[in-house]
Amino acid sequence: MYTSTLITAPQTILETPLVENLRNAWGGGAVRWLSENHAAEFDMPAVPDNRWAVWQDLQNMFVDLVVQPTLGRRKKMLLADMDSTMIEQECIDELADMAGVGDRVKVITARAMNGELDFDSALSERVGLLTGLPVTIIDQVLHERITYMPGGKKLLATMKAHGSYAALVSGGFTSFTEKVAAHLGFDENHANTLLTDGEHLSGKVGLPILGKQAKVDALERITKKLGISDADVIAVGDGANDLGMLHRAGTGVALHAKPSVAAQCDVRINHGDLSALLYIQGYYQAEFAA
Helix, strand or coil, rough: EEEEHCCCHHCCCHHHHHHHHHHHHHCCCCCEEEEEEEEEEEEECCCCHHHEEEEEECCCCCCCEEECCCCCCCEEEEECCCCCCCCCCCCHHHHHHHHHHHHHHHHHHHHHHHCCCCCHHHHHHHHHCCCCCECCCHHHHHHHCCCCCHHHHHHHHHHHHCCCEEEEEEEEEEEHHHHHHHHHCCCCEECCCEEEECEEEEEECCCCCCCCHHHHHHHHHHHHHHHHHHHHEEEEECHHHHHHHHCCEEEEEEEEEHHHHHCCCEEEECCCCHHHHHHHCCCCCHHHHC
């Protein structure tokens, strides 16, 4: 058995006839409205051959479509990227902008997240451009430039209220993940370390660099500690360095991801916010924790 979930962008209405017509075309069961006007689902016996053609049509209507096995949708662990996932910015780009090298660093970041550059080398190059910045600029960026992805607190609070574990694993920096993890309620966080020379950034990052494989290693380590399997994990990210964990997890969600990354994932959320991760697990809005 498979479940189709339709989710709109927050400012868009999910029309009942659209859901009913798709259900009828695919021979699905009764429609369940997870959130009035915004999220609905129905079960069906098989994955339709025209799944991706329909997905593309719905994208043009600002509707996300996820088709997945019904069994085991609710997960026991959330494994999340930070930059452009749990927060709306790339921390290193914001630091670079403050240093006056923002345009140069943003180009490198974009290429690295698209998988065009080696992640470790690209990170070292970008951090090198931050040499001499005062350490205090980190708190300034946190307070003035960092905003949280909508739905993040609901996602964490709801999953944890139902007994799930949450880990934040980022190719960014601990000076940011520690604050973000504490704010959102993650149980643990892992990231790279920006090295300093006293009161200034040294332009170097602590070794070994936490990149694509490190995120997979974290998934393995944490699931073993919890006594659960990969199938019990929902992972979310947006960049090429997230693909390892997205492919390994029971449900890997490409959230507002780079096109080259989204193309390699079956679960793609381009219009919904982080609460979409609750809908695709079958949570009703009434079950969301405050």
